[in-house]
Amino acid sequence: MTSESFGDLIERCRAAEDELVRQWRTDVAASLRGRVSEIELDKELxxxxxxxxxxxxxxxxxxTRSPAFGEVRALxxxxxxxxxxxGFSPRETAIGVFALKRAVRESVGAGPEFQAFSDVIDELGLFTFETYAKAREEVISNQAEQLLELATPVVKLWHGVVALPLVGTLDSARAQVVMEKLLQTLVDTGSEYAIIDITGVPAVDTQVAQHLLKTIVAARLMGAQCIISGIRPQIAQTIVALGIEFGDIPTKATLADALMLALGRSGVDVAAEMTKRGL
Structure with missing residues (x-):
């Protein structure tokens, strides 16, 4: 449909803009339930x-795919x-576009060109839905990365000793983050010992063991010695059944035991330190 075909509708919409926007804003605001201010919504519309x-x-x-609609698509x-x-839903987002049809019909009437205008709005509504889906995927992906960062903290337990408490499943993506954070912390703190605590890991299989071994090898290349803690009876049985070999990597049942071992190897007199600190 050509621009001349929409000429009359465009003139009527601009002449009744305030009433049209009021009607449109009312319909959209009802779906948003007050989570967007009236001033902000009015400007958007x-x-x-x-x-x-x-x-x-x-x-x-x-x-709608022409350059003329570039600004519309950007908005x-x-x-x-x-x-x-x-956190709005796809429906709540798309209705902001689809509701324009009702606002135009109620404010300026449905003339012969209204059906073509309605088709344009439908296309824009679908574009909005598709764009929302992509944006939502990006949000979820970013949130997952942030949670991954929060789920892999590296803490300093003592001078020269850091600990990496793992909670949850250790997959390839998380293993990479674990390795990067541990290596960076070793560089930042100059620590010689790293305790990898797997108390919060529900199960250790061959894949998890491989991820742990790669992390330990990388840490060794940085000059740090690693200790694995959190070896529960069930985990120990699984490791034996799967034939997983940790070689000369020391393992301990608890984080406290691993810390005592690291302190002992670094030459710290634990008993004297506890007495000094009144423990």
């Missing part, structure tokens, strides 16, 4: 309305990402 009317009034008319991408970050 006015900017989007102006861009849509300018686009359909261009020579490209109703071709919808920004809107979708904002809604995804705020």
């Amino acid at each position: 006015r900017d989007l309305l102006d861009a849509v009317l300018s686009a359909v009034g261009s020579p490209q008319g109703s071709d 919808l991408v920004e809107l979708s990402r904002s809604r995804a970050l705020q």
Whole structure:
């Protein structure tokens, strides 16, 4: 459909802009349940309305993939990402576009060009839904990375001794983060001993053991000695049944035992230190 075909509808929409936006804002606000301020929502809708009317009034008319709709698409991408970050659902996001049809029909009437205009809005609504899905995937991916960082803390237990308490499953992606954080902490602290505590790891299989061994080898290349703690009876039985070999890597049942071993190897008189600290 050409721009001339939308001419009358565009003029009527601009003449009744305040009423149109009021109607549109009311419908959208009802779905958002007050989680976006009226001032912010009003600006979003006015900017989007102006861009849509300018686009359909261009020579490209109703071709939403044309350059004329570039600003419209940019506004919808920004809107979708904002809604995804705020935790809105795809329906709550897309309804902000689809509701424009009802607002136009209620405010300026449904003339002969309304069906073509409605088709344009449907296309933009689908674009919004698709953009929201991509934005939501990015949000989830970023959150997963942040949780991964939080789930692999490296803590300093003593001068020259750090500990890496692992909780949950140790897959390839997390193993890489574990290795990077441990190596960086060894560099930052100059520690000679690293205790890898697997008390919170529900099960140790061949894959988990391989990840641990790679991390330990990398730490050794940095000049640090590693100790594995948290070897529970069930874990020990599994390791034996699978034939997993830790070689000369020392293992302890508890983190406290591993710390005592690390302190002893580093020449710390544990008894004297405890007495000194009143323990």
